[in-house]
Amino acid sequence: MSLTEKTSELLPWMEEDFRQLVALKESNKLAHAYLFGGQQGLGKLLLAKYFSHYLLCSNTRGNDVCGECRECQLLSAGTHPDLKVIQPEDSSEIKIQQVRETINFISQTSQRGGYKIIIIEPAEALNTNSANALLKVLEEPSDNTLLILVSHQPALLMATIRSRCHLKKFNRPSSELSIPWLESKNVRAPAAELLRIANNIPLRALHFADDDALHDRSVLHTVLEKLLQGQMNIAEAADQCEHYSLEDNIEALMLCSSDILIHNQMGPANSESPLYDHDLKSLADFFQSGTRLKALHEFYQELLTARRVINSTSNPNRMLVLESLFFNWASIARQ
Ligand SMILES: [Zn+2]
Known part of the structure; x- marks a missing residue:
């Protein structure tokens, strides 16, 4: 289910942010450029689209869009001429040509007589040339134009870009x-469990629900067990997990490691969760010795480092990172 295709949903945890934006608009204090920053999967793009929809609707009712006017019709058809959503097209980067088209769009008058809105997502996909071109737009804002940069890793943006946008953190x-x-959303698996494996990031949890992630989680546990027993090599292990992004794999490894640590140090953290006990029992048994627990602690630190590295590097060698994590995991058995 791709929620980001829809513009019509205001996520409940975004309502307060939305009201703040509306209040700024009503008091003519809306900045010309915003940077929506926060982890991927919180719904930042949805809020950007929903607020754009609100700004363009010609018949808003309180804090709501009417859904009936011509603007609303164009928006739900995805053809409103005054809203542009810029995303990477055929590569992972937003290219300078796309930014040039944006500049051109901004220089023209609005076709429907209201705001002109540009959403760039994810802003960290701007390459150096396109970011520099965008700076011009940010330096010379034009009236009734709103730019929303959506970024999952604002730290990767050029400081000059960041400093020209009003930051909203999620x-x-x-x-x-x-x-x-x-x-x-009628997910079949228990919502609390999905959120737990998604690190409390709701859209990621929804993605996991579609993807049968609870099943995949037990696949990961089997992979981890086989690595410890020397029954699987590193490349096979990485193959089994390549279905998920490196970020998701690291999160899953962190969750699994911390569950085992909690289990062995304090007893089951949540005995009411059936998945927890059955699934992790044999892995947890492996870590009963003090030496292995200590090694698991160290492995957890390595996961934190890996997460930091991939968050601060624009193009890490993903397979290499995952394989080296599995290598370190497997070597715990030799301690
Ligand atoms: Zn409307």
């Missing part, structure tokens, strides 16, 4: 908001 929502939302 954090993971509370489970009081995300669990009912996830349940409303």
Whole structure:
């Protein structure tokens, strides 16, 4: 299910941010450029689209779009001429040509008489040339033009870009908001468990629900067991997990490691979760000795480092990172 295709949903944990943006608009204090920063899967793009929709609708009702006016019709058809969403096209980068088209778009008058809005997602996909070209736009804002940069890794953006945008930071929502939302999507697996393996990132949890991630999680546990027993080599292990992004694999390894640590140090953290005990029992048994537990602690630190590295590097060698993590995991058995 690709939620990002829809513009019509205001996610419950984004309502407060949306109201703040509306209030700024109503008091004519809206900045000309925003940077929506935060982890991928929180719904930043959806908020950017929803707020754009609000700005363009000609008949808003309170904080809501009307869904009926000509603007709303064009928006839901994805053909509104005054909204541009710039994303990488045939590569992982946003190219200078795309930014030039944006500059051209901004220089023209709005076709429908209201705002002209550009959403760039993810902004860290701008290469150096395109980021430099975009700087001009940011330095010379034009009236009734709004630029929203959506970034999962704002630290990777050029400082000159960041400093010219008004930063809005997004954090993971509370489970009081995300669990009912996830349940409303009719997911088959328990919402709380999906959120747990998705590190409380709701759109990632939804993606996991579609992807049968709970099953894949037990595949990962089997891979980890076989690595410890010397029954699988590193390349095979990486193959089994390549279905997921490196970020997701690292999160899954972190969750699994911390579950085992908690289990062996304090007893089951959550005995009510059936998945927890059955699935991890044999792995957890392996880590009963103090030496192995210490090695697992060190492995967890390596995962934290790997996560930092991939977050601060624009193009890490993903397969190499995953294989080296599996190598370190397998070597715990030799300690
Ligand atoms: Zn409308």
